[in-house]
Amino acid sequence: MRKERVRLYGIDTPESRTRDLEEKKYGLAAKSFVQSFLPVGSMQTLRTQKDDKGKFGRILGEFVVYDAKTSAWKELNQIMIDQHYGVEYHGQSKQDIAEEHLRNRELLTL
Numbered sequence: 001m002r003k004e005r006v007r008l009y010g011i012d013t014p015e016s017r018t019r020d021l022e023e024k025k026y027g028l029a030a031k032s033f034v035q036s037f038l039p040v041g042s043m044q045t046l047r048t049q050k051d052d053k054g055k056f057g058r059i060l061g062e063f064v065v066y067d068a069k070t071s072a073w074k075e076l077n078q079i080m081i082d083q084h085y086g087v088e089y090h091g092q093s094k095q096d097i098a099e100e101h102l103r104n105r106e107l108l109t110l
Contacts, residue, residue, distance in 0.1 A: 007058040009049045011077050012089035030085040
C-alpha cells in the first residue's frame with residue numbers, strides 16, 4: 001500500500017492544513033509523531049474499519065506496529081491519545097472534544 005491517505009479510526013487530531021497557526025503547530029506535531037512511529041521499512045499492519053473509503057476518500061483504520069525491542073505489537077491510535085497528540089473521537093460534535101484538545105496543548109511541550 002503506497003501513497004494512500006488513512007484516517008485514524010477513533011481519534012481526532014489537530015488540523016495541519018489550517019490557517020489557524022496555533023492549531024497547525026499541533027497538527028504538524030501529530031503528523032511528525034505518526035511519521036516517526038511508522039518508519040519506512042517497519043513491520044506494520046493496518047486494520048481497516050470499512051470496506052470502502054470515507055467521505056474524503058481516505059481509508060479508515062488503525063495501525064499496529066511490531067516493536068522488536070519488546071516483542072509486542074503497539075497500537076498507534078491509542079498511543080497518540082496517551083501521548084496527547086489526539087483525542088478519542090467517534091463522530092460526536094467537535095465542540096464536545098474541544099476542551100480535551102486544549103488540555104492536550106497544555107500537556108505537550110512543543
